[in-house]
Amino acid sequence: MSPSTGQPATWIFQANPAQYDIEASLRTEHAELWNLRQHASKVTMGDRVLIWISGKKSGIYAVGQVTSLPVEQLDSSTGKSYWKSTGGHQVWPRVEVRYSRVLLDRPLFRRYLEFDAALSNLTILKQARGTNFSVTPAEWEALENWLTH
Incomplete structure (x- = not known):
């Protein structure tokens, strides 16, 4: 929850398809464990998550919700099967x-979002290195508009 609004916080979680077969995973799985390399102390149950796939066709490929508190752990056995690297271990x-x-x-x-003035400060558009990115309430409103049209 966002302390200032009492509403769920919104996050972008980025997947690198060179490291993890995210498309196969999204086609099959209804839920997955996601690494929190940034913001682990801020992400909580009920928060909204936008799944971003990096690369030539980068953008938002799924919408979901956090359903557990952060726990230091290995990836699930199912999740490990999608890794192309040692990330799950x-x-x-x-x-x-x-x-x-x-x-x-x-x-x-991404190529559409870059031209939306309301998203000009979206962190993943300015600094794509990382796994977890916070999204402001105003940015979520703009993204939600894109997602509903």
Whole structure:
């Protein structure tokens, strides 16, 4: 929850398809553990999550909700099967995210978001290195508008 509004906080969790087969995972899984390399002390149950896939076709590919508190752990056995690297075998704070919408057939591409003045300060557009990015309430409102049209 955002302390200032009492509403769920919104986060972008980024997946690198060179490290993790996120598209296969999104096609099959209804929920997954996600690494919290940044903001582990701020992410909490009920927060909204936008799943961002990096690369040439970067953008938002799913929407979900945090359904667990952060716990330092390895990835689940199912999650480990999607890793192309050793990422699942490392202990990180992780939360479960349950997907409510998967947008693989119609993602919200970065190239569109870059031209929206309301998203000009969206952290992932300015500094894409990282795994977890906070989204302001105003940015969520703009993103929600994109996602509903």
